[in-house]
Amino acid sequence: MDDLRQKYLGAIADAADEAALEALRVAAVGKKGEVSLKMRELGRMTPEERQQAGPRLNALKDEINAALAARKAALADAALDERLRAEWLDVTLPARPRRAGTIHPVSQVTEEVTAIFADMGFAVAEGPQVESDWHNFDALNIPGHHPARAEMDTFYMHRSEGDDRPPHVMRTHTSPVQIRSMELSGAPLRVICPGRVFRADYDQTHTPMFHQVEGLAIDTDISMANLKWCLEEFVKAFFEVDNVELRFRASHFPFTEPSAEVDIRCSWEGGTLKVGEGDDWLEILGSGMVHPKVLEAGNIHPSVWQGFAFGVGIDRIAMLKYGIPDLRAFFESDLRWLRHYGFAALDVPTLHGGLSR
Numbered sequence: 042m043d044d045l046r047q048k049y050l051g052a053i054a055d056a057a058d059e060a061a062l063e064a065l066r067v068a069a070v071g072k073k074g075e076v077s078l079k080m081r082e083l084g085r086m087t088p089e090e091r092q093q094a095g096p097r098l099n100a101l102k103d104e105i106n107a108a109l110a111a112r113k114a115a116l117a118d119a120a121l122d123e124r125l126r127a128e129w130l131d132v133t134l135p136a137r138p139r140r141a142g143t144i145h146p147v148s149q150v151t152e153e154v155t156a157i158f159a160d161m162g163f164a165v166a167e168g169p170q171v172e173s174d175w176h177n178f179d180a181l182n183i184p185g186h187h188p189a190r191a192e193m194d195t196f197y198m199h200r201s202e203g204d205d206r207p208p209h210v211m212r213t214h215t216s217p218v219q220i221r222s223m224e225l226s227g228a229p230l231r232v233i234c235p236g237r238v239f240r241a242d243y244d245q246t247h248t249p250m251f252h253q254v255e256g257l258a259i260d261t262d263i264s265m266a267n268l269k270w271c272l273e274e275f276v277k278a279f280f281e282v283d284n285v286e287l288r289f290r291a292s293h294f295p296f297t298e299p300s301a302e303v304d305i306r307c308s309w310e311g312g313t314l315k316v317g318e319g320d321d322w323l324e325i326l327g328s329g330m331v332h333p334k335v336l337e338a339g340n341i342h343p344s345v346w347q348g349f350a351f352g353v354g355i356d357r358i359a360m361l362k363y364g365i366p367d368l369r370a371f372f373e374s375d376l377r378w379l380r381h382y383g384f385a386a387l388d389v390p391t392l393h394g395g396l397s398r
């Protein structure tokens with residue numbers, strides 16, 4: 042028995058891989074292994090002999106099994122160490138420029154807008170892109186017969202036959218997130234809501250999917266003056282110019298009263314757009330004081346609270362700021378376009394570090 046022990050424990054300790062270990066296991070404690078055969082001999086022994094040899098054989102079997110398990114674990118550790126050594130890589134090395142991806146202008150501008158409004162105390166809110174007809178229209182004071190529903194070229198979702206609830210819609214603007222934010226947080230409230238919106242429209246400045254950022258501020262003492270200041274600050278920071286002139290033009294939206302569209306002074310001299318100078322005006326957003334019915338739909342008491350809201354086209358201001366002529370190219374995933382108009386992946390826009398560069 043001592044010979045067996047020496048033979049197998051020595052061989053197990055020297056086993057170079059799992060296959061060698063398995064061969065040793067079969068030879069020692071497998072069905073026809075040497076230890077197993079010895080155990081079978083117990084039956085032919087006298088009771089006294091058996092009492093001596095039985096426990097010793099069992100102990101040897103346990104010892105061999107334990108040695109097999111220990112060697113197996115050691116081999117696995119060594120294999121892992123070897124892999125970790127071989128597969129080591131330096132994650133602090135700069136990315137190879139040819140392989141580096143770029144940040145899409147829509148993402149970049151969304152981050153820029155978020156940085157600017159975060160600095161003014163606005164949180165970011167989100168809502169679903171497939172929206173209930175109530176959130177997208179009714180709650181925003183656009184009832185069923187309202188012409189704005191037809192004007193918006195809405196995409197309707199499918200309802201199964203016999204289900205006459207109003208179908209969900211692909212949201213036509215980010216304004217339903219106003220309602221969802223009011224429902225979720227109540228007043229006072231200060232949020233911006235960037236996201237995708239959908240309308241059936243396609244030409245150089247329209248795509249069926251595009252992006253907006255909604256702004257909403259509700260408090261007991263909010264006025265048009267606050268709206269004007271916020272938008273002026275925003276436009277100066279966004280276009281990175283010290284002086285801008287905004288023109289608030291009376292307009293109409295069902296969900297704001299009064300309503301204003303905002304134009305920005307610009308020049309197109311030499312075919313390039315310059316913001317803040319010249320004799321042209323360019324419309325960039327819709328805005329106004331939140332309609333009392335909209336506050337009510339969001340469970341906010343209009344006799345206590347007032348708010349302003351605005352909606353900006355993200356793709357639109359991205360085109361303006363970065364001189365991108367055709368909106369359709371935004372969504373064609375053309376690598377050459379992405380490399381030309383894209384932004385460095387690690388260059389996150391901040392107010393202190395610079396928005397665009």
Ligand code: PHE
Nearest residue numbers: 214216294327328350351352
């Ligand atoms: N929802 C409007 C649109 O899509 C924009 C807007 C938002 C106007 C908020 C006023 C207030 O055109």
